[in-house]
Amino acid sequence: MGHSSKAHLASLEKKDHHPQQQQQPPPYTYAPSIQANASSSTAPYHPQAANPVLGPPTxxxxxxxxxxGFWTHKNLVVTYNGQAILHVNSKSTAKGFGPPIIRLCTDPQGGVVVAAAKCKNWSSGCKILLGNPDAAPKEAWGEVSSESFSDKQFGFYFRERKFLWKRTHDKALGGSWLSSKDFKLVDYADQRRVLAVYVSDKKMFSGSQVGRVDFMVELGHDLELLSLAAILGIEETIRRTEGAAAGSGGGGGGA
Incomplete structure (x- = not known):
């Protein structure tokens, strides 16, 4: 065997002893320059993209x-695979006594705001926005409207398509009969298919855990952000309502 052949075999054996490490996926981040009329930057949701789900979605x-912090809802952290991707800051309007504006930021100091939710004073639901609320006109805000007497579902629009956050008690989705704060996201035109689930995960003796959002399909950058802002606004509305009623808020129905 020639010298070149031996060298080739030696290099192959060396590669066998040192297998290549799998490349890690890039970190999950949100671009700071989100605009309400911009196109989605990642695989946008398409209503015909999949067949109807026959069993519990994964x-x-x-x-x-x-x-x-501890026992507070004013500053939240959204993590994905252990990495902080969003920081949620809630600050009341009207000198601290009005309903809060919830800002979804890419850093803890709140310098870059990518979405927001604004609670209302005397009604259920909230308003939502992609981008910075301090730089947006009033007409840029979209409505998240309660569509039932007991706040079992809330509707909002994204590019002329209607979506619903509907209260759920389905154990297969992580819901609980004891909770009024578990919701599933569906397309109004195809409510059999669950797009995402919000599960309130507040433990009795845990001051840090708040909830979890499970995404069953890829919604795309903008719809994902807007849906997250909507459910955070809905959860804050329910929390304020139940707090005003001295913890006696009703659960209502759901599926």
């Missing part, structure tokens, strides 16, 4: 939501 990714 999450393709999950966001965990925790308190940045």
């Amino acid at each position: 999450p393709i990714k999950s966001f965990n939501i925790t308190n940045a």
Whole structure:
């Protein structure tokens, strides 16, 4: 065997002893320059993209939501695979006594705001926005409207398509009969298919855990952000309502 052949075999044996490491996926981040009329930057949701789900859907990714402080909802952290991807800051309007504006930011200091939700004073639901609320006109805000007497479902629009966050008690989705804060996201035109689930995960003796969002399909960058802002606004509305009623808020029905 020639010298070149021996060298080739030696290099192959060396590669066998040192297998290549799998390349890690890039970190999950949100671009700061989100605009309400921009196109989605990642695989946008398409209503005909999949067949109807016959059994319980399986999450393709999950966001965990925790308190940045202790026993507070003013500063939350959204993590994905252990990495902080969004920081949620809530600040009341009208000198601290009005309903809060919830800002979804890419850094803890709140310098870059990519979405927001604004609670209302005397009604259920909230308003939502892609981008910075301080730089947006009033007409840029979209409505998240309660569509039932007991706040069992809330509707909002994204590019002229209607979506619903509907209360769920389905154990297969992580819901609980004891909770009024578990919701599933569906397309109004195809409500058999669950797109995402929000599960309130507040533990009795845990001051940090708040909830989890399971995404069953890829919604695309903008719809994902807007849906997240909507459910955070809905959860804050329910929390304020139940707090005003001294913890006696009703659960209502759901599926």
